Amino acid sequence: MGERPLAKVLKDKLTGDEMELIPRSYDIIGSREKAVAVIEIPEGLESKKILIAEAVMKMNKNVRSVLNKISGRKGVFRLEDLELLIGDKNTEVIHKEYGYLIKLDPQKVFFSPRELTERQRIANQVKSGETVLIMFSGSMPYGIAIAKRQPLVKKIYGVEINPEAHEYAKENVMKNKLSHKFTLINDDVRKVCTEMEKVDRIVMPYSVGAYQYLDSAFSCIKSGGTIHFYHISPEEDMFSEAESFVRSIAGDFERKIEILNRVKVLPFGTRYFKICLDVKVLG
Ligand SMILES: C[S@@+](CC[C@H](N)C(=O)[O-])C[C@H]1O[C@@H](n2cnc3c(N)ncnc32)[C@H](O)[C@@H]1O
Structure with a gap:
């Protein structure tokens, strides 16, 4: 502004x-x-x-x-x-960005219009034939951004615990004529990840809590897959804590990783930032 x-x-x-x-x-x-x-x-x-x-x-x-x-x-x-x-x-409104529609009520579900550039950054990395898991999917802005940008994505799973957000996600994939690409699950990520197929890419857009679910992410990412891990960090040292969380859990799972990108996403309060690590899981 x-x-x-x-x-x-x-x-x-x-x-x-x-x-x-x-x-x-x-x-x-x-x-x-x-x-x-x-x-x-x-x-x-x-x-x-x-x-x-x-x-x-x-x-x-x-x-x-x-x-x-x-x-x-x-x-x-x-x-x-x-x-x-x-x-x-x-x-309740219908938010428009990059040509797709997200219906939501900000009193009932989380939504950040400021993350539109980040959604596109993630969507631009998705390749044809990929299976993607959006953890903490809310009204599904990340999944819809991906499916619109990469129409040849094979499948997108969305897992969200808030029943009202889940209902909006169902309506939003229909509204954008993408239902055939999506499987939406109204449950806890931790539980769902014990039962689901391995995927090529996982997006974890829950910056204050994603670190608690890195074990779930490593349990269902394929070798060669990518995890987009969000975290909140102080401005004077933006990536160390996030990297040590990722390296520690990767070690527990005996997986080799490479940090592809360290991204400062948006300010979060005073002197903190929402950041993202794009993590390639090599083996
Ligand atoms: C920061 S919001 C992000 C929502 C959505 N990705 C977006 O960008 O609009 C985090 C979401 O994670 C959901 N959530 C929190 N813990 C969860 C869990 N254990 N399993 C599934 N969803 C969870 C919350 O209900 C909330 O909608």
């Missing part, structure tokens, strides 16, 4: 000190027809939150509801508490 565009709209309504606190950015999820905005109103602007929400709506004609993040992401489903500031109570 760059130079606080909200400040321009609000300049006659806030004091100089309040202007300093205006959020630099907020997320818009949805389409040109209907979208919701998710903003974090800082402490000193509580009393101005409706004014700010009105400014967001004024600047984005497609926004029908403005939600205020009143907690961090929490629990197994990684949801945040969202307070409706103004607009429609129904916050």
Whole structure:
């Protein structure tokens, strides 16, 4: 969002000190027809939150509801508490990116519109004939990005524990005419991985928790396969902890690995980053 565009709209309504606190950015999820905005109103602007929400709506004609993040992401489903500031109570939208559609309600399922470039980065690596497992698949943005970019992908498994996210994933693969490529499972990754076939590629988009499931990933990756492992790391040392997790579990499974890419994905809070290691499992 760059130079606080909200400040321009609000300049006659806030004091100089309040202007300093205006959020630099907020997320818009949805389409040109209907979208919701998710903003974090800082402490000193509580009393101005409706004014700010009105400014967001004024600047984005497609926004029908403005939600205020009143907690961090929490629990197994990684949801945040969202307070409706103004607009429609129904916050279900159809998000459009790169020509595909993702239906979701941000109050019920995790979704990050900021990860679109990362989804494409992963999708661009998938080769024809691959079988892919998306762990923690949510409403299925990673799987759909892959199947759209690589129509010759053989099969995509999606495993998600939140039943509402699983329902959206089923609807989304249908909406994008991709049902024939997908097997969707509403269960715990740990349990599913003990029973499933070995795959060519595993995506682990659960940056605060994926490290606890590396054993599951190594148990179902083929020799020559690739694991995309996400983690949260401090800015001063972005890859060491993630690499040592991967090397340690690879050692337990007596597998040789090569780190193909170390990627800084997005900022995560202050001075932390969401990162990804693309890990080739050689043997
Ligand atoms: C950070 S979100 C990512 C969702 C999705 N990949 C996306 O990018 O929108 C992590 C997801 O993992 C799911 N999850 C957490 N633990 C799980 C487990 N043990 N098995 C399956 N899904 C799990 C949560 O419900 C949540 O939807």
